[in-house]
Amino acid sequence: MAESASTSAAILDIMTFFSEQSQLWRACGIRGLFHYEDVPGMISLLAGRPNSSTFPFESITMKVKPSVAGLDQTTTDDPYTITLENDVLNEAMQYGMTAGVGRFIKWLQEFQTHVHKRAFDGSWGVSVGSGSQDLMHKACVSLVEKDDFVLVETPVYSGTLGFLAALPCSLIEAPADAQGLNPSKLEQILANWETTHPGKPYPKLLYTIPSGSNPTGASIPEERKIEVLKLAKKYNFLVLEDDAYAYLYYGPEGKQARSYFALEPEVNGEMGRVVRFDSFSKVLSSGMRLGYMTAAPQLCAAVNMITSNTNLQPSTLTQIIAYSLLSRWGPEGFLAHCRGVAAFYRSRRDMFERVARKHLEGLAEWVTPVAGMFLYIKLLVHNDGREADSEKIVLGKATSKGVLAVPGTAFMPLKGPSPYLRVSFSLIEEDQADEACRRLREAVLEAKMEAEAEDAVGLGKKN
Ligand SMILES: Cc1ncc(COP(=O)(O)O)c(C=O)c1O
Structure with missing residues (x-):
């Protein structure tokens, strides 16, 4: 482990975690030379880029909603309009760099430093992806x-x-509860590993969704994150932090847990074990397909290598649109926009919970989320506390009554049964939500009656 320049934390050698497969990709003979084009005076005959003068677009103008247009902007004359034309339009319409548009990446690096308080000290980098x-x-x-x-x-x-499922690994379920991933249960798995998996390597990765989890809606508190990070160091696994809902936090102000990425130097005195994924899907646009990974530079390079050989790059156009807005807003302006989005989802949550309580009281239970767009609803079918598998109820009864949700089994790595179902309150209006919960109520009541009848038959047989 080498000492980091800016802090006393050590840098993890992430290369020891790499797969053989990661070494097999071949650098693209063209894209691998792109950086030479930045050498002053270089005349490039390199890439087979189409000539953008042949493209049919003259300019692109986007109107920004007045409610968010001027956030934190002091210099732009017209905060409501983004126009891409001339050189910027040519750039946006053209192939670009594999890892992302340079100034967009720089903005993201500064944003990560701003939010997670991690100096840009060479221990991490950013790669942009298509989501x-x-x-x-x-x-x-x-x-x-x-x-x-x-x-x-x-x-x-x-x-x-x-x-x-398509990768050559075995999945180990690390249970989560109302407070997200449970570190005690995780520790049990790891402490018993040699008994449960004799002769097998310890797990290499942990995949977790820390904020407003999809599907549970749970957000893991900071104390738990600290325990998880300590386990990651003790048992030497990487933490893949999928924080797609980080900016949809609507819990009490000042109470949002810091990220794993922010905590790792402080908790473990090391950097590079956390691989962080952020998404613009929930706060700018999901159709723009923009996300970014913050990770050890070697991992960014490995991911870029795959990109350069598969989809070549994330869309230049959407990166430039996003950058136009973000650079105008600045980090604080963007965060202010996110707070507005989060407030929208909080009011949707409140509305959905209201109608769910009205129709499902005594028939279902859930934990109120403080982030994200999901309620994870446990169906209470049996009177004696036994858990019913929601799949039959959702796909059989609920759909036939005209209401659709996702049965919990869809979220079980080993496909086990689940008494839960996931509902999304992101799009639904109150009248539709009310009707949906009423139909769900009918489905659960029917399942309850059937269960009672089956129990009665079972009891009769015993007697
Ligand atoms: C937990 C989680 N991670 C990642 C994604 C995918 O995000 P993106 O649109 O950035 O690819 C989703 C999408 O719903 C999600 O729920």
């Missing part, structure tokens, strides 16, 4: 080796399970 999921997949491809074990917070975002 954060693109980067999570590429990071896992770079890290996951045949026969590796990966700890997965459970229940968990089914999108991650989809690509992990």
Whole structure:
């Protein structure tokens, strides 16, 4: 481990975590030379870029909503309009750098320093991706080796399970509760590893969703994060921090936990164990497909290597649109915008909980989230506390009554049953939410009646 220049924390040698697969990609003979084009005076005959004068676009003008247009901006004449034209439009319409547009990456680096209080000291870098999921997949491809074990917070975002299933690893469920990932349960898994998995390597990665989890809505408090980080150091695994809902925090002011990325130097005296994923999907636009990974520079390079050989780069156009807005807002302006978005979801949460209480009192329970856009609802079908599998109720009864939610089993890495269902309150208006909960009530009541009838038959047989 080498000493970091700016702090006394050591830098983890992340290369020891890399998969063989990560070494097999071949640097693209063209993209690998792009940086020479920045040498002053260089005449480039390099890339087969199309000539942008042939593109049919003259300019692109976007109107910014007046409610957010002028956030923190002091210099722009017209805060409501973003126009891309001439050189900027040509750049936006053209192939660009693999890791992302340079000035956009710089903005993101400064933003990460601003938010997470980590100096840009060479211990980390930023790569832009076509959404954060693109980067999570590429990071896992770079890290996951045949026969590796990966700890997965459970229940968990089914999108991650989809690509992990295609990697040559085994998943280990690390249980989460109302307060997110449970460090005591995680410790139990690791402390018993040699008994439960004799001769097998310890898990290499932990994948976790710390804020407003998809699906549970839970946010892990800082004390738990500290325990998790200590376990990560003790048992030598990387923490993949998927913080897609970090900026949808609407809990008490000043109470939001610091990120794993912010905490790692302080807690463990080291840097590089946390790989952080951020997404613009929930706060700028999901269709722009922009996310960014903050990680050890070697991991950024490995992910960029995959990008350069697969989708070549994230969209230049959407990066430049995002940059136009973000550079105008500045970090504080962007955060102010995010607070506005979060307040929107808080009022949606309040509305949804109101109608859910009205229709599902005694038939379901949930924990009120302080971030994100989901309620994770446990169905109370059996009177004696036994748990019912929600899948049959959701896909059988609820859909036939005209209401759709995601059964909890979709979020179980090992596909176990679950009495939960996930509802999203992001889009729904009150009248529709009310009707949805009423239909859900009918479905649960029906399931309850059936369960009671089955129990009665069972009891009769016993007698
Ligand atoms: C937990 C979580 N991570 C990642 C993603 C994907 O985000 P992106 O749109 O940035 O790829 C989602 C999308 O819903 C999500 O819920």
